[in-house]
Amino acid sequence: VAAGYAIDPDRIYLTGLSMGGIGAAGVAFHHPDRFAAIAPLCGYHSYFVRTDTRTVRRPWEVFLMELRSNASYAENGLHLPMYLVHGTLDRPLSNSQVLVDRYQTLGYDAQVEWPPLGHNVWSQTYADGRIVPHFLRYQRDPAPRRVRFRTPELRWNRSAWVTLDALLAPGTTDGSRLARTARWGEVDAAVSPDGSGRVRTDGIGAMTLDPPAALVRAGVTALRLDIDGDRMELPLGCPSSLRRVGGHWSLGRRVSLASGGPIRELFD
Numbered sequence: 001v002a003a004g005y006a007i008d009p010d011r012i013y014l015t016g017l018s019m020g021g022i023g024a025a026g027v028a029f030h031h032p033d034r035f036a037a038i039a040p041l042c043g044y045h046s047y048f049v050r051t052d053t054r055t056v057r058r059p060w061e062v063f064l065m066e067l068r069s070n071a072s073y074a075e076n077g078l079h080l081p082m083y084l085v086h087g088t089l090d091r092p093l094s095n096s097q098v099l100v101d102r103y104q105t106l107g108y109d110a111q112v113e114w115p116p117l118g119h120n121v122w123s124q125t126y127a128d129g130r131i132v133p134h135f136l137r138y139q140r141d142p143a144p145r146r147v148r149f150r151t152p153e154l155r156w157n158r159s160a161w162v163t164l165d166a167l168l169a170p171g172t173t174d175g176s177r178l179a180r181t182a183r184w185g186e187v188d189a190a191v192s193p194d195g196s197g198r199v200r201t202d203g204i205g206a207m208t209l210d211p212p213a214a215l216v217r218a219g220v221t222a223l224r225l226d227i228d229g230d231r232m233e234l235p236l237g238c239p240s241s242l243r244r245v246g247g248h249w250s251l252g253r254r255v256s257l258a259s260g261g262p263i264r265e266l267f268d
Helices: 019-030 059-067 070-077 094-106 131-136 262-267
Strands: 013-017 037-041 082-085 110-113 146-153 162-167 180-191 196-202 204-209 222-227 230-235 240-245 248-251
Touching: 013 019, 013 131, 019 037, 019 070, 037 131, 059 146, 059 180, 070 094, 070 146, 082 094, 094 110, 146 162, 162 180, 162 240, 180 204, 196 204, 230 240, 230 248
Parallel strands: 013 037, 037 082, 082 110, 196 222
Antiparallel strands: 146 180, 162 204, 180 196, 204 240, 222 230, 240 248
């Protein structure tokens, strides 16, 4: 609280222009449960549409390009309505179109404007605060019934009630002790009011699930989940840590692994 004003955690919005437009989408996709809506203006959202990367072929280079491309994280925008503006004279349009295409393919909420302008679309978009009424239409859901999240490393490992604790290295079935395995981890989890639910993962070796009690009807005390084909019953109201061993999920103690950080960024 400052000067008599309080921040509404369900009405925090993120916008930026040019490099800030890249950041507005990137930060939100890394932490999708913190924002109600985003507005990336005239950003560049994929290294794969650049002409100077067309000769890149080595797997580790491709992985780093994916890691740095916002379009690779678009699945995380399930609960992030996006307002994107890019001038038609600001070429190539694919810098923004690639993210729009991903949102539309996924069926997510995307409002797009292509004004006949160059790179500077912010003067018009922000003029007289007109972006504020747009944002105020949206409110964050603090307890989404469905969580969809993907990440290439454990530096970014949480969305709402799902936390990824370990990734799988390529060709393995047990969680790695590395913060990054050169493989993406993905989870798609949903809970119904009767306590049943389905969780699908790819590249995940360990995770913690903690759906809030508000997601189920009164009287439901346990969750009955199908996790990659394994039928499991989890208590409601406390975190449940699971680990994948031999291709199957089981309850256990939470895996504590190192996460990435600034040194890793310098190495890249």
